[in-house]
Amino acid sequence: MHKGTSTKTWAFLMVSPFILCFILFWLAPMLLGVWVSLHNWNLSSGNNGFIGLQNYVDILTPGSLYNEAFMLALKNTLVFVVISVPPLVIIALGLALILDHLPAKLKPVFRTIYFVSYSISVTAVSAIFLWLFNENGGFINNLLVSMGILGKPINWLSEQPYAWVSVLIATVWWTIGFNMMLFINALDEVDPSLYEAADLDGANGFKKFIYITLPQIKHVAFFIIIMTVIASFNLYGQSRLITAGGPEQSTTTLTMSIQNTVFSMNQLGVGSSMAILMGIIMLLVTAAQYFMSYRKKEVN
């Protein structure tokens, strides 16, 4: 390999596909989104002129059509983030720990079993859970009523809090494999000598988990929490296909609301503004998580 300019050229060539894709599929659409959000842009009639921050004002003005839609969807989305992130992280960690203690021959088998659901499309996942949670004669209700656990069937999909429970269970089943794999990789990186030393000191399993495992995987855990928060903010397919945003719009999420504003109401400008606001909120939540984690480290 030549040095100097040639190396730089090679470096540029190697990195240019990434830069081009970054510009084409991230930077340009994002800038276009910001640009559109500053215009009265109708999907049917096109760009009707620059209006500055008016779309944002409309969304943030209480009582307006867009404000009600956005705030309701934001509230619903935050509910889902709060109820979904803990199980998606804790159960994934639990599964990873169980797999970590399995005999080497069994590990790949169970790793595949738990991960395979992640490869299924959201449409198929939703169809499965619709069948499972159907109120009238659905599998879960049939099972619980037959066993005498329930006196009468539960309206899993058309009554709260069951609708959220159904979406949550579907989401956990569908996506848990991804977080689990990340945790498994993190656990594999923990130095075995630390456990050996702890064994010599007579530490039990719980203490080893608290004082060795958790500190060793905390950076990966932090990354997983942030990624899970972002993924939960983007809830769309499950709530659209399993509960259709109901009952009474209580599972209508931000992404659904934005999609409706753009494609049903034709308000591309307002929809883009909603998307930008959603991005800012996600950024703030993520930054807060990062800040809290950073501050904790400083205190420690």
Place this chain on the structure above:
Amino acid sequence: MKSFKWLVLLIASVLVLSACSGGDSASNKSKDGKIQISFINGFTGGDGAYMKKITDGFNASQDKYEIVESQEKEHYTKYKSGDYDLAVIHGNNLETYRLDGMIQDVGSLYEKAGLKESDFHNAGMDLAKLDGKLYGFPIDIHPLTMFYNKEFVNEAPKTYEDILKLNQELQAKNKDLYALGVPSTGLVEFYMLMIAAQNGVDLKDGNALNFAQPEFADALMTFHDMVWKDKVSPAGLGLDGEFKTFMKEAESGKAVQSAVALTGPWFYGAAKEKYGDNLGIAPIPQIGKQPAAYGNAHMLAVSASVKDEQVKEGIAEFVKYMFTPENLINWADGGQAPVHLKTIEKVTAEKDKYQIAYQNSLQFDSFVAPPQVYQYGEQIRDMNEKVFSKLVTTGNLTKEQLMKELESATKKAQQVAETQPK
């Protein structure tokens, strides 16, 4: 200099992206020189094959034109963002597409195709005509339809009293058997508009829908009472509960079943497959004060971007081909009820073969069309997704509480109406 390079790269990327969309309205030609007409519709269910029979038949008969058909689930989105000549628009969306400038007056195409308004049933023609001009060719009307299970009911109920009586008989046999199922979401728009029509309530108020009418609240309470007072329907039926309950089997208390379903004709295939000769079809019963049927319709509309005379000639040829009994009967074969009068005659002549099309054609004379307002679907969204659900799932709901919900839904409908292009 470096920043200039990056700027050039950015602009080039944006240009590449923008090059991916858009197009002109000039006619396209196939390899064998036929003028291509792009046609998009949302017939992704079982009915798609029957429309394809019509378009394939047309293409086989032609040496000058070719219909390039796309059946897409999100066909409205694709139509808005794409470049299509011809589209199927629902009757309740026609006004929106007209006001958005997405479709054009097709009066001249009627002439080119040799069609007259009198070739169609008034119910269809009323939907196609806006401000005295024709904006579509009405293909069918799909009204709320009644299916009944002959195992439980010999004759279709005609009135609400019949439904009450049937329910008593069924409940006496098995506590899990009901007369019908009232869903909390799904086809509820058809239910609400049906009860409005049967009680003479006009929801259109200027360019917006006005739900906050005491007469409408009274009419809607019928569905609440069906579940909670008369108990002709089990409570807590979710999405498409009217059909799911009809298709379930009441076995040892694990599921409830209904003898009748007031539902969409598109469920015919599934119901026929399950019940065979035991499936009965009939016009919907009179639940309100007067007989009236409500439903939606499919219209063939021409994109506003179509300027090319050759393309227009091709569309006229296709329309001429489609609206002949021998070709449009394919659509009736798929379970839809055409509004083309000569096709209705053919359906009536073979009513056993085109059972559902025939039964639905009987509802045309009492058909009440969707109110023609801008963004109809958005104006009624709160009613569909929120109010009806509350109506049938809240046991102790009062008319006063319902009126508050109707006022809130009306306020939103008015706000949606204000987005109408000036």
